[in-house]
Amino acid sequence: MSPGSPILVLDSGLGGLTVAKAIREVLPHDDILYFGDTARLPYGSKTAATVTTFIRQIISYLRPHDPKHVVIACNTATALALPAIRSEFPDLSISGVIEPGAKAAVAAAGAKEVPTIGIIATEATVRSKAYERAIHRRRHHARLLLRPTPLIVPIIEEGRGTDDPLVKLALRQYLEPLIERKIDVLVLGCTHYPILKNLIQKIVGAKVKVIDSGQQCAEDVARRLRSAGLLRGDSVGGGSIRCFVTDDSPRFKVLASRFIGHEIDSPKWVSPDELYRVALPPQPDLRKAI
Ligand code: DGL
Numbered sequence: 060m061s062p063g064s065p066i067l068v069l070d071s072g073l074g075g076l077t078v079a080k081a082i083r084e085v086l087p088h089d090d091i092l093y094f095g096d097t098a099r100l101p102y103g104s105k106t107a108a109t110v111t112t113f114i115r116q117i118i119s120y121l122r123p124h125d126p127k128h129v130v131i132a133c134n135t136a137t138a139l140a141l142p143a144i145r146s147e148f149p150d151l152s153i154s155g156v157i158e159p160g161a162k163a164a165v166a167a168a169g170a171k172e173v174p175t176i177g178i179i180a181t182e183a184t185v186r187s188k189a190y191e192r193a194i195h196r197r198r199h200h201a202r203l204l205l206r207p208t209p210l211i212v213p214i215i216e217e218g219r220g221t222d223d224p225l226v227k228l229a230l231r232q233y234l235e236p237l238i239e240r241k242i243d244v245l246v247l248g249c250t251h252y253p254i255l256k257n258l259i260q261k262i263v264g265a266k267v268k269v270i271d272s273g274q275q276c277a278e279d280v281a282r283r284l285r286s287a288g289l290l291r292g293d294s295v296g297g298g299s300i301r302c303f304v305t306d307d308s309p310r311f312k313v314l315a316s317r318f319i320g321h322e323i324d325s326p327k328w329v330s331p332d333e334l335y336r337v338a339l340p341p342q343p344d345l346r347k348a349i
Contacts, residue, residue, distance in 0.1 A: 062291040064127040065090040066280065069117050071100040072216050073311070074251030075132030076318035078156060079300060081273035082130070083319075085281050088291045089298040092121055095315075098305035098331055101212045103181025103249070107139040110183070114140045116334035118148060121303070127289045128280055129153040134160070134248050134272075135181045138189035152283060159279050160246055160272030161193030167244045167268040168201060175202045177237040177267075180248030182207040190248060204240055208233045208249070215251045218314050221258040230255065234262050246270045254318060302326035305334070 066086070068079045072095045079093050094117050096102075102110050114136050118129060129151055131137050131144070137155030145153050168174035178190050185207045194201055210229045219226050237245065245267050247253055253271040260269045284290050291298070300323060304311050307328035316322045 060125050060127045060289070062127070062284075062289050063090075063295070064125050064289070065092045067092050067094065067118070067121050067124070067126040067129040068132045069094045069096075069114065069130070069136070070133040070250055071096050071102040071135070072212070072251070073254075073314055073318055074212070074215070074249060075130075076315055077250050077253040077271065078130060078132035078273045078276050080319050081277035082280055083298065083300065085274075085277040086284070086291070087297055088293050088295055091298065091300045092124055092126070093300060093302045094121060094329075095302065095304045095311065095326070097216075097308065097311060100216065101181065101209075102133060102135040102139075103183050103209060103212060105135075105183065107183075107187075110136050111140040111143050112338075113334075114144050115147060116338040118144065118151070118153075119338040120329060120334055122148075122151075126151065127287075128284060130276065130280060131155045132250050132276070134184045134189075134250060138184045138187035152287065154276070154279060154283065156250060156272045156276050157189050157193050157248075159275035160248065160270060161190060161197060163270045163272055163275040164194060164244050164246045165197040165201070167270055168198065171243060173200050173202055174198070174243045175204065175241060176244045176246060177204045177206065177240075177242035178246040178248045179206050179208045179211075179233060179237075179252065180246075181212065182209050184248055190246065204237055204242060206233060206237060208252075211255070212249065212251050215254055216314075218310055221255055226255065227258065227262075230259060230262055234259070238263055238267075242267055244268045244270060247272070303329050305329055305331050
């Protein structure tokens, strides 16, 4: 691997593009390979074993591109699969989004002795308690209020925007109990949610600091690459973004362009069958046994 090797960014669908966008802002000369596992989304209602299998398959599929870093740009997959995936791919540099999100939340809570931090996330992320661990390690006395918000991912993947009454209704329903309990900080604990950040900020009010881990995550990736001597210089011009998806819906290209902020090329379709094949454990050589 070299400074010119790509960065892999993975998610169940469009959400990780909010992280890819932040990475492009911090590292504009790097090439990004983005994988959206659109055929098997949502991850947020699945078990750790299933999500770990999916992430293993995606990394095995993209590994021939010789990535210099892998970002699991999905809170659910970070919460359920990151330690297992790191130990399965010991020679790859792999990071997630929960540690950067927790760090940003604690910084936003400031000096208040017992800050109240709300976290909205998928059911699997909430169940994993990964945010509790990551925040309490940094601020033992923070009061945490976690709320699963399972409707938001499908609503976003459907392409509904901030003007949509259904989006407003769902967000109000989910956020009202947190507002009543006077949160100081709200963590967007799913990489899909930052696309609705302005509306979320409007609903919770200006006093609540709304945290999207994308920026912190991108800075964390830059730090890792710098210390490994893998930063790409500016002599190469602007980096590219190439997308891979497991379900080739025409909607992906349109919505992905909206997430990234500019037109992207059509994504390459990868069938889930192919993913199962590339990640098969080594088969015994039966001929030798005969
Ligand atoms: N973007 C993923 C996350 O951060 C969405 C999970 C899902 O597919 O449910 O958790």
